[in-house]
Amino acid sequence: MYLGERRPEISTVVENYLQAVYKLQERGERVFLSRLADAVHVSAATVVGMLKRLAAQGLVQVTESKEITLTRRGTEIAESVVRRHRLAERMLVELLGIAWHRAHEEAHRFEHAISPHVEEKLAQVLGYPATCPFGNPIPGYGGQVSPPDTRPLSEATGGEEGTIERVPEEDQQLLEFFEANNLKPGVAVHVKEVAPYKGTVTLSIGGQDVVLGTQVAAAILVRAPGAKSN
Numbered sequence: 001m002y003l004g005e006r007r008p009e010i011s012t013v014v015e016n017y018l019q020a021v022y023k024l025q026e027r028g029e030r031v032f033l034s035r036l037a038d039a040v041h042v043s044a045a046t047v048v049g050m051l052k053r054l055a056a057q058g059l060v061q062v063t064e065s066k067e068i069t070l071t072r073r074g075t076e077i078a079e080s081v082v083r084r085h086r087l088a089e090r091m092l093v094e095l096l097g098i099a100w101h102r103a104h105e106e107a108h109r110f111e112h113a114i115s116p117h118v119e120e121k122l123a124q125v126l127g128y129p130a131t132c133p134f135g136n137p138i139p140g141y142g143g144q145v146s147p148p149d150t151r152p153l154s155e156a157t158g159g160e161e162g163t164i165e166r167v168p169e170e171d172q173q174l175l176e177f178f179e180a181n182n183l184k185p186g187v188a189v190h191v192k193e194v195a196p197y198k199g200t201v202t203l204s205i206g207g208q209d210v211v212l213g214t215q216v217a218a219a220i221l222v223r224a225p226g227a228k229s230n
Helices: 013-025 033-040 042-054 072-095 100-107 116-126 172-182 215-219
Strands: 061-063 069-070 149-152 161-165 188-195 200-205 208-213 221-223
Touching: 013 033, 013 042, 013 069, 033 042, 033 172, 042 061, 042 172, 069 072, 072 116, 100 172, 200 215, 208 215
Parallel strands: none
Antiparallel strands: 061 069, 149 221, 161 188, 161 221, 188 200, 200 208
């Protein structure tokens, strides 16, 4: 499904499930029932019923090992939702001046309402951005730039330099912390210390020290100096 193409009539609930599976797979996770239930904030029993509906519509498949995967049609619809969400994030930050840390939550109000015509116009005005404000790729433009040479910040070693490529966007309080400490895509960082025994990673950003827990550091992707960005 391409940018501006008419979308089939799919319910908001179905779009939310497909988007959740897509994002989990995008992070390299294998998707199972309990993980999907956590992602969409419902009970496992509710997910079971929805999976039957999605499978009947040809949108997902459940393997013998109980792993949930998107079909080609399911992937196309999921990409459309993700694209609209990430374009909405760009619009909120760049055109409306909404605080960076609020963009993810606010974009949920727009992603299901943006028509194909408005989506195309919005993408044009924004200059067809490759990523959202948090560094996640925006699918659907074709010929995407190859992913940069990135790795989790938690895998860095003391003394390394790097540039933030992507940050987790789901926790608004965490995003407020990132914003207050300038932990954003495109910002250069110096890794001062990685201390597994303390469960912390200490960074220097613009001469200021920032201490992160290793779990948070694992969700931040950085690229080495000289590696090409999206």
